[in-house]
Amino acid sequence: MRPATGPVAPATSTHHGLGVSDVRLDPAGFWGIRQAVNAGATLQHCLEWMERLGWIENFDRVARGEATVTRPGWQFSDSEIYKLLEAMAWELGRSPDASLAAAFDSLVDRVGAAQDDDGYLNTAHGHPGLPPRYSDMAMGHELYNTGHLLQAAVARHRTGHDDRLVQIARRAADQVCKEFGAGGFDAVCGHPEIEVALVEAGRAFGERRYLEQARLFVERRGRGTLPVRPLLSAEYFQDDVPVREASVLRGHAVRALYLSAGAFDVAVETHDEELADAVTTQWRNTVARRTYLTGGMGSRHQDEGFGDDWELPSDRAYCETCAGVASIMLAWRLYLATGEARYPDLIERTLFNVVATSPSEDGRSFFYANPLHQREPGASASDGVNNRAEGGVRAPWFDVSCCPTNVARTIASLGAYVASVDDEGIAVLQYAAGEIRAGGFVLHVQTRYPDEGTVLVRILAAPESESRLRLRIPGWAGSATVRVNLDEAIDVAPGWADIRRRFEPGDEIVLELPLTPRFTWPDDRIDAVRGTVAVERGPLVLCLESTDLPSYVRVDNVRLDADLAPYAHADGARAGGVIVAATSSSGPLPFSAARPLTTESVPVEFTLVPYHRWAERGPATMRIFIPVAG
């Protein structure tokens, strides 16, 4: 087995992810550009904001014994520093940089100075002037913070450093095990995260105790130990039903997804098939009934939570950026355990349409929520700390600022999700220009995906004996072709295209994915988008943005003619339809005895652009699902 160097490294899986240094993304490619912006702008942006707001100084205050309840930041602000450390660690592993390394070390020193002798580390609890340790399990977020500290340390360790951050994290994890172990405080944290972090820390640092503690937390959950309050129900905390008995994800979306990732990790490491099956069923039902076309999850602003089945409003879609990140965390674990293509399919959808949507092109402002329909243009973001930008405008920072650092750690470690290896060979999962070294292969991937559908994989090195190179054929691709060297191109269906041979340096594989824009129709049970259709192109969900319409046409007055096929265009796609006049109701209410007729309509052709790009050209209105004419 190859050494574990990626973000998730199960001890027992047959499929293994790569390390961040195993993949070099072409800096001119879709994701390479984003990694460069992340490294060159976002990391520093996050650091500056947290310094300015005093969230980092909170650690200094604790070290100086000057903590007070009037400290800046929420009780989970420590986690933002840890997520930034994780992002920095992956970035340093991907592309070493002395200045970044110095910033990383300095931040680690400040964090470490706040740690108690027994390993406890928190700036909002457990020190003179602050509430006692673990005095608010529901909303105190102490274990949540610790979980992110562990994930940062795992990233540091997996990128080849067994240094101070790792020591800090191990001491913090030891303290958690001592406090919450068997016979200890029988409690769980209101925000799951410690579970997934403890399993990964156990894997990375070789501490079985951490895994056992994660297992305890997973088993304790769903038994009503958390106090509920108005608007914070047991379901919100996933404390309503034990994980192994639930059939679908519910409550706060990020909480539900982090918990599922941790529970699945526990199941894999303990060979608990019942638990693994339960999480798999929850994933399947959640994706089938509670997930947006973008891969976004979470239908409700209230509770930042999942809705009922089929409750998928476009306008009030919450689709928190962090829920997209968490969904990728879960799907990646399910993939490593099963090797099924549906998981990297969802990862691709979520990467291109949620993770890529959140940050602006300059990497210095972000969407928190990612609605699929914006009726009114948002106001421009101010320079100050923003509320949760509820659609329509990316903001430089938030009062609850979980998303920027979550995007940063995901993009920094993105290379690790591009391929996997197993005993038979290598699987290319995501198509991005660059170079992949794993499983005895060195692959050079050349592509302008997702703008173009041709992917050229050139073998620079390969194992001596026969092996298998598999390419993921996305679920959205009706038909694709694969050609090996001068062989004839063969049609391949969604799933896997396997090429088995003794590969030679110089071998070339050409995958052709169809990028003709296509209609995508919603299930008839989704009330919110009945009578509408979306247009997709490759992995990209497209949208109609007001910026691309004449000023006198409102986005919501466009009706799409489903008899006219959309066609490719440099900006995304073009489609046809009509502009309808705003109907005026006869009565005072917008309801009438007569069925609404769109009598006045003007033929129109319009441009659809990738959803991830929307709102880059100033405040705008936008919609993904367009009502069908007639």
Added chain:
Amino acid sequence: MRPATGPVAPATSTHHGLGVSDVRLDPAGFWGIRQAVNAGATLQHCLEWMERLGWIENFDRVARGEATVTRPGWQFSDSEIYKLLEAMAWELGRSPDASLAAAFDSLVDRVGAAQDDDGYLNTAHGHPGLPPRYSDMAMGHELYNTGHLLQAAVARHRTGHDDRLVQIARRAADQVCKEFGAGGFDAVCGHPEIEVALVEAGRAFGERRYLEQARLFVERRGRGTLPVRPLLSAEYFQDDVPVREASVLRGHAVRALYLSAGAFDVAVETHDEELADAVTTQWRNTVARRTYLTGGMGSRHQDEGFGDDWELPSDRAYCETCAGVASIMLAWRLYLATGEARYPDLIERTLFNVVATSPSEDGRSFFYANPLHQREPGASASDGVNNRAEGGVRAPWFDVSCCPTNVARTIASLGAYVASVDDEGIAVLQYAAGEIRAGGFVLHVQTRYPDEGTVLVRILAAPESESRLRLRIPGWAGSATVRVNLDEAIDVAPGWADIRRRFEPGDEIVLELPLTPRFTWPDDRIDAVRGTVAVERGPLVLCLESTDLPSYVRVDNVRLDADLAPYAHADGARAGGVIVAATSSSGPLPFSAARPLTTESVPVEFTLVPYHRWAERGPATMRIFIPVAG
């Protein structure tokens, strides 16, 4: 001018409401039954809950000097006692009862004992052990509480009593004027209510100062004096734009509507046409684009607020019961100033479909939110204090329990909204069996409305000279007829049917309103209900409830055939359509390249019941807008 005895009595309007004792509703009629249940069950229910929870004892604690911040109830719990006092006052005015009078007096004594020497009266602020007076204008709710105290006192005064509650309220109002008057504390309360209450108190008690203070509060609003916090924006508080500059209601729905009622009252009393026009425009735009078929207002759980134009989801409709009550308050004021039929039209819609929906038949449990679509049956309400029942189940009480007492005061004073008088005669606005004495008329109204469409108005007494009796022909009535004595029936259009003559005792007027069930189509701009239709019958919005379907048919699998006219049925209506099989998507997500086809469908006829009656037969699913087949 007749003496003011109803809930709203502008000094300058040409139309005047009635006093609660001017109307006797038949105890077997739709609203008479509800008034009896309100008097016989709801008032006592509210009293018992507030006693049990210690909300009333909060006053005793202040009187004893034992107040603490650990007092039970939110900072606005005092207002529930005041709204109950208002309900009791109207009920005593309508139908005197010694036991109720004793309960009322006892409650007034306990409230009064907590009043400070300078008139300040609050159990959550301003006493040793509590935060200082007016130290949290955004969320402290002190003036909101005082407003409800004033409204209770106005009810007491208008029903003929100038006693202790009135004195308490006057002293409290004096304190407010002293503190917040010109040159005083330049602030407004985060929850409007004091404005409308001060104008009414000024009218009732003849204190122009109170009106002036209300005017100051209205003018101060919209200038950003309230501190905003995450998730509590200036828009939430209507502090974003001055009232006279806004074009539509926005933010927290109850706040917006209470403020509008107060602003309109100020405009009427100060002859401020600009302000009156602004409120009228806001009402028109809000009703045209932000109001549900039920008359419900407020599309968002988050913020309990209005959404954007056309944002009217059925499933997550908030439609807080209190917003329905507040909408009636506003529409009634607009009617009294203008005499336009569109206002009592909306009042009728809201009474039958929001106010009548909230309380259970026994008057001891309530809906807080009133969604138009319930996908999953709610769990039965527990006996304890409930969260905000978010649809599907009426609960006996809530943590924030504004709705029960708001329903109680509205139903107790309902008679006052049944008719109005002006210099030319009487207008019958709402059809309810009973007797009306006003403007020199005594009318006996005989009807089984809304179950039947015949309304017989018998003149028992009339003015000596020629006068006008006008009947409101509801906007929903395509055609109606009126017959006077043995004259031929004449067709009348929506609006007013005026009969002008020298009326004689014994004269009979028969109004026939068409109660054939009818389709009602949503404006095409309401995305959430595209491709659906509702069925109404008379003033009642009907719904499809799972209780009326075979157990193997899900509400959401019914498709309505719009070519088959619905027909009347004892329970409401019957309509036809098909049951569709649940479509299964081909991929993991509920979206596919193929347009969904409903191939398997079984013809079905189904019963639709009045929405106000839903969930009376156990947990159920329900929908008002039904997808159209084909």
